[in-house]
Amino acid sequence: MKVTRIAYSVRLNPGKCAALAEQARRLGRVRSEVWQRYGSIAGVGSGLTDRQVRDRWLADGTHLQFGVLANAWKETVRDAMADIAANLEGAKVQVRRAVTQRTDDPAERKRMFTALKADQWAGDPFLARQMRKHWKRGRNHTLNQIVVRADKHHAITDARGRLWLAVPGLERRKMVRIPLSTTAVPTGTLRLILRGGRVEVHYQIDASQMRSSQRPCGQRTIGVDKGYTEALTDSDGQPHGVRLGMLLASESDRLKERNRRRAKLRSIANNAALRGDHAKAHRIKTNNLGTVKRDRQAARHRAKMRTEIFTAVHRVVDEAATVIAEDLTKRFAGRKTLGKNMNRRLAAWTKGVTAEALRNVSERRGSALVPVNAAYTSQTCHRCGAFGRRSGDRFHCTPCGVVWQADVNAAINILHRAGDPDIALHTPHHTVKQILQDRTDRHRTRLPVQDSSPAIAERRANHPNRSTTSNQ
Template sequence: MKVTRIAYSARLNPGKYAALVEQARRLGRVRSEMWQRYGSINGVGAGLRDRQVRDRWLADGTHVRFGVLANAWKETVRDAMADIAANLAAAKVEVQWAIGRRTNAGAERKRMFTTLRADQWASDPFLARQMRKHWKRGRNRTHDQIVVCADKYNTAVDGQSRLWLAVPGLEPRKMVKIPLSTAVAPTGTLRLILRGGRVEVHYQIDAAEMRSSQRPCGDATVGVDKGYTEALTDSDGQPHGVQLGVVLSSESDRLKERNRRRAKLRSIANTAALRGNHAKAHRIKVNNLGTVKRDRQAARYRARVRTEIFTAVHEVVEKAATVVAEDLTKRFAGRKTLGKNINRRLAGWTKGVTAEALRNVSERRGSALVHVNAAYTSQTCHRCGAFGRRSGDRFHCTPCGVVWQADVNAAINILHRAGDPDIALHTPHHKVKQILQDRTDRHRTRLPVQDSSPAIAERRANYPNRSAMSN
């Protein structure tokens, strides 16, 4: 398993940064050419690989007009081809869901899946319409990246124990030396991302080399539920990542206030421009409406959230050999339309970070991750199985007469769902609800008769609950 590490430049010379920006801009034209030719429906079915594309460009002279070294544009072609393939695969996933909603016939569904997998969907009206909907014409917006092959750079340490990374520039045999803020030399293929006057060096390492991967996992089986005031809550009642809610709320409040002030400044700049005072409008846009500081704050916030979530997952794996969780990669459509402030607090992107952390940490430390169907796990009581009412972090069960902690109750239900013979991972939610309701009705019929009237007792014995006798 590979994990990505990032090294940052330290006090980089502005002239070197400008040279790297120019190189990244020219390589962005290479990406744009790739997406224009092969990143749309017209390029489907060509069956070309990156090496074949490079041979074509060398034969017809396309590579000459980019003005970069041969290895630089070849690595960019390879990287762009991989991006196109990933983009196409993501669109196919959406189309597969559409196929499942369209038909239940096994033969027809198999035919559609085979046609989609073989990239022959252009002749099928339904598949072509769905692919045009989910895979739009490709367009490149990446003009700040440089991909460097593993054998085209070198590292060195100077007399002051500073690590320098030398990468190819625009001219042959002239390297651009970048000082790094780390003592660990990057390895493998590098991806240089230029942001705000600083170079980010992305590279991959083997997960087995990390110290956290050498820590053993626990021996228990634990169910976990994702929360918002904390990252995870396990079935033992222990919360993990309790600072996540504070981080999300404080960032949401800060963004609300910052966006309000930026909107006011933007209005002032637009008013000044309409009155002909373009100098004032330009000063406001340059000095007050920039993106460098905003992007750095956003990067620090994302890093803090990731640290909180990964730390919480490590705490869970510390005690669990098997982690039972819901599939957080699935999309969930809410019934209510929420406001911008609430959406910022819920921070739906953290769901993907939690899914990534569960998968990576479990795999690296040897713990098994089991995904289950989480439908109605937060709306049923883990003791009696009856539907209850959730209010904030409390779950009210009327039959039991108990108020449970909502996240703990959901985590226990998720743990029980792992051994459920009737509810599979992809069972539709309406069938899950029917199964749970039937179980509740059967449970009620086994309860002793509360009314002492002989006539009512005899009628209940002869005619049990009809919903328990349904499908």
């Protein structure tokens, strides 16, 4: 497994920065050309490879119009083709979900899944319609990146111990040397990203070399629920990442105040421009409405979020050999109309980072991550299975007459969901609700066990469970 590390330039010469920016702009034209020509079913969708594209461009002279070195545009073509392929695979995930909801016939599902995997979906009307819906023609907006092959860069250390990274420029045999803020030498293929007058050097290392990967995992099976005030709550009732809510709320309040001030300054600049005082408008836009400081503050906030979430996941894995978690790749549509303040805070909800942390940490430390269908786990009682009412961090169960901590109740339900024979990972939420309601009714009327119910037997056949621990 590979993980990405980032090194930053320190006091980069403006001339070098301008040269790298010009090279990145030209390579951005290469990306745009690749997306325009091959970002469709006739390109990557037909199995076209980056080597075939390179051969075509060398044959017809397309590469001459960009004005960059051969290795630079070839690596950019490879990277752009990989982006298109990833975009295609992301659309297939959505189409697979649509197939699951469309039919319960295992043979028909297998036929459609096989056609998707082999890129033969164009002949099936349903698959073609779904692919047109989810696979949009992309456009390139990346004009600040340079991909450097592993054998085209080297690093040296000067007498003061500062590390310099030498990368190819626009001319042959003329390297651009970048001072870095680290003593660790970047290795492998590099991605240079230019932001705010400095260079970010992205490179990958083997995860087994990291100290955190040497930590052993626990021996238990634990369910976890994603929260807002804390990163995770486990089925033992322990919260992890308790600073997450405070960090999100404080950042949201800071953005609210900053955007209010920027809007006021922008209004002053616009009024000055209308009066003809263009010098004042220019001064305000140059000195008060820039993006360099704003982007660096956002980067620091993202780093804090990732640190808090990854630390929380590590603490869970310290105790668990198997982690049961909700499927965080699904989209959730809220029914309530919320205020601007709450919408701003929820917009920064970090379920994507949490999903990444659970996947990466579990894989690196040898624990098993089991995703389950989390429908109604926050709205049912883990003791009796009845639907209750959630209010903030409290869950009220009327049949039991008990008030549970809402996140702990949801985490226990998620733990139980892993072994549920009737609710699979992709079972539709309305079907899950009916199953839970049937169980509650049986419990109240003291009917026989669920195995004797023909309706439940039919649901098991239509929705086989693929999220149990025995299949991992």
